[in-house]
Amino acid sequence: MAAFKTSNPSVVGILYPGTMGAALADVLVARGFDVITTLNGRSIRTAEHCERSGIVTRNCLADVVREADLIFSTVTPNAAVTMAEDVRQAAVRRDRSLIYIDMNSVSPQTVGRMVKKFQNSSVQFVDAAVHGIASRLKTQGAVFASGPGADVLNRLFGTDVRVRILGNDAGRASLMKMMLGGMSKGIIGLFLQSSLLAQNSEMTDEFCDELDHYYPDVLSFVERSLPTYVQHAGRRAQEMREFAATLESNEQPSEIALELSTLFSSLEESDLASVCHHEPTPLKLKRLVEVISATRSPVKYNRSDTFLV
Secondary structure: OOOOEEEOOEEEEEEOOHHHHHHHHHHHHOOOOEEEEOOOOOOOOHHHEEEEEEEHHOOHHHHHHHOEEEEEOOOOOHHHHHHHHHHHHHHOOOOOOOOEEOOOOOOHHHHHHHHHOOOOOOOOEEEEEEEOOOHHHHOOOOEOOOOOOOOHHHHHHOOEEEEEHHHHHOOOHHHHHHHHHHHHHHHHHHHHHHHHHHHHOOOOOHHHHHHHHHHHHHHHHHHHHHHHHHHOOOHHHHHHHHHHHHHHHHOOOOOOHHHHHHHHHHHOOOHHHHHHHHOOOOOOOOHHHHHHOOOOOOOEEEOOEEOOO
């Protein structure tokens, strides 16, 4: 097996440059790295991200794996293991080692599956996670990493993005992501339920006024974050299922996480997505409540404990 070279990566692959992947690329390109990807099978939106961020495209995944010194995986949780397997297979034809950084919102159990895939290969796996909104990555975001080779994140991002190394055991970075994600998504879920209750009780104005009085920081977080949920509702739902798996593996109740998964799935069908796309963001709280309540496909909760649209 080739020796791992983590000191001076110069070509970074990102699979794939969605909103967060493009934000990572913005930082890396500014720091002098060559960032590459492939658009094979990707959307027009991904191509637009590449053009804006200075990401150079290659014909296929194999070309990215052959050329890159290091690869970030920024896909949906459901695609994380498949992405790892695809890269492992393509890396067999390399003549040098490769660093593979999984940046996805997955459980430590899913990380464990990927670690096994890269055993006895020339690919070094690094468990990592990014927390925060893509547009504020440099000012308020954070990158967590754990496992052998995790220190490469410090060399990649320097002081441009906050990096925290969480030890030598792969899975600890993903565990941090699960815990922080559980908190932030729990706040959004409770807001959705409470706002619907306020609207149904004709107390929306009073509810919003008291939120502003008692929980101004929560109010600001909801106004800033909720519009991003409708754009990535399916991903958020998958993340909550990974959180549920994390809770279950630690013998903790997972019902709340599973219900949040279903709730976020329902947002994908609601009119909130269309409104957030056409109106300036962040939307003010009362407008969010109005849209959620008046949508043609409202988020509802019935007696069978299942969120519906």
